[in-house]
Amino acid sequence: MVVGERRQATVLFSDLSGYTAMNEHLDPEEVEAIMRRIKNHAVRIVESHEGIVNQFVGDEVMALFGICAAHEDDPLRAVRTALELHAVVRAMSPEVDARIGQPLRMRTGIHTGLIVTNSRDTRDGLYGITGETVITGVRLKTEAEPNEILVSPQTHRLIAPYFETEELPAVRVKGKAELLRPYRALRPLPVRSRFEASARRGFTRYTGRQDxxxxxxxxxxxxxxxxxxxxxxxxxxxVGKSRLLHEFISSLGREHVSVLQGTCHAHGSTTSYLPFLDTLRRELNVVEGRSREEVLDTAVATLTALGPSLKAYLPFYLHLLSIRTDPMIAHMQGPELRHAMQEALTGLIMAKAERQPTLLFLEDWHWHDEASEAVIQHLLTLMGGHSLLVGITYRSECS
Ligand SMILES: Nc1ncnc2c1ncn2[C@@H]1O[C@H](COP(=O)(O)OP(=O)(O)OP(=O)(O)O)[C@@H](O)[C@H]1O
Ligand SMILES: [Mg+2]
Structure with missing residues (x-):
């Protein structure tokens, strides 16, 4: 990013409620050690969501999402970061809260808007950043109660289908005529894709696309x-790629075809086999909240019914779903393991196609991981002469 460049980004400001009390009641060395741990956690968490920590000032951290590389889910990354950081600090709190007479909690403000870089002086952070976006971010943080994450209406619009939020009364921002209406971000909702999110809001009537x-x-x-x-x-x-598939799939007599679906994610290109995991979970009837024994029993029964030869792949499926890693798998080397995973995944899909026509749709393939690409390549060599349709959706601007 160059000086004077303007771009859309999400800024996060967090500070520590309890910082003043720590300074009053604890040795400076202990305060310093705690702050260092919090800062290390902040850097780790921010970077794991591909943001950058721009600067620390006292007990305040400022992080940016969408600066070096823009992701369309930057606001989601910022909110996930805040939730994790808050949890880490809550967990540290019992070490000191009795001695300082109050809990340690983070409070956070998040805003999405245009930022402008100005001439860089490293004392002012990695990037010198100014503008209304920064002022609004800081204002939200100041307004936040301990352990509260407040987001601006602009950020709220982008995260709303993915997080439970609450609207709060409007506040005044210094130097601005219109009031700012904060939203409290509470917890993630079980929504996996933008399309699912738009489905939650309710569909428009489907038109056109007959060809x-x-x-x-x-x-x-x-x-x-x-x-x-x-x-x-x-x-x-x-443009309507997901909706087209949705309309097509909804019109099918599902008793005559099997439909398998998966989605790649913007943050998922480094997670091997990500688009296949949902399908796998569904096919093996892995339901959350069940004991591991129940999950295993159900998976074995399901695989046996589907094709007895698939039982040999069970350890690989369980490994992929992080349910159990067999020592045999733990000892396998990269290429060997990859080959085995490929066989296991294509084996399952081909077994479905043996039973009845099977459609496998993988969405947002522009974000695919390499291992999944290899699975599809392998599937293409196997599917001739079989009742299998593989469909992928892809953004043309990403090709
Ligand atoms: N033919 C149509 N008639 C009515 N509404 C449509 C039509 N096509 C798409 N939509 C609506 O437009 C919105 C965007 O469509 P959709 O999510 O399918 O886009 P997409 O191409 O999958 O985008 P992305 O690349 O972001 O995944 C959705 O709310 C969808 O319901
Ligand atoms: Mg889509």
Whole structure:
């Protein structure tokens, strides 16, 4: 980023409630040690969400998301960061709270808007950043109660389907005519994709796209005849790729075809096999809240019913789902393990296709990981002559 550049970013300001009390009641060395630990945690958590810590001033941390590399989910990353940082500090609190007479808690303000870099002086942080965005971020942080995360309406609009939030009364910002309405970010909601989020808000009536639907029905017919099909749905963000698949899938008689679905994520290109994990969980009937024994029993029964040969792959499925790692897998080397994982995943998909026509849709393939690409490549070599359709959605601007 160069001096004077303007771009959209999300800023996070957090400070420590309890800092003054620590300074009053503890040795400076102990305060220093605690602050160092909090700062180390802050750097680790911010960087794990691909943001940067721009600066620490006293007990305040300022982090930026979308500066070096913009992600469309930067505001989500900022809120996840804040939730983790708050949790870490809450967990540290019992070490000192009795002695300082109050709990240690972070409080955070997050805002998304245009930022401008100005001439860089490292004493002012990694990037010198000014503008309304910074003022609003700081104002939200000041307004936040201990352990509270306040986001601006602009950030709220981008995170709303993904987090439970509460609207709060408007506050005044110095030097600004209009009031600022903060939202309290509480906890993540179980939404996996933008499309699911828009589905939650309710669909608009579906119009047009008859040609595209006709192409999909044509491919389905050939799939049913045993001619494996591969489809790419390509187009700009928001053009209707996910909705097209949704309309197509909803129109199918699901008793006659199996539909497997998965999604790549903006943060997922470093997680191997990510788009296959949801499918795997669903196919093995892995339900959260069950004991490991129950999960294993159900998975074995499901695999046995699907195809007896699949039982041999069970250790690989369990490893992928982080349920259990067999010592045999722990000893496998990179290429060998990768080959085995490929066999296990394609084995499951082909077994489904043996039973009845099967459609595998993987969304947002522009964010795919390399291991998943290898699985698809392998699948393409196997699917000829089988009732399998593989479809991926892809943003044309990412090609
Ligand atoms: N033909 C259509 N008729 C009515 N609404 C549509 C149509 N196509 C898409 N939409 C609506 O437009 C919005 C964006 O569509 P969708 O999520 O399918 O885009 P996308 O191409 O998958 O974008 P992205 O690349 O971000 O995933 C959704 O709310 C969807 O319901
Ligand atoms: Mg989509």
């Amino acid at each position: 595209e639907l006709a192409v999909l029905y044509g491919c389905l017919e050939r799939t049913i005849r045993g001619e494996g099909q591969f489809i790419t749905v390509m187009g700009e963000a928001g």
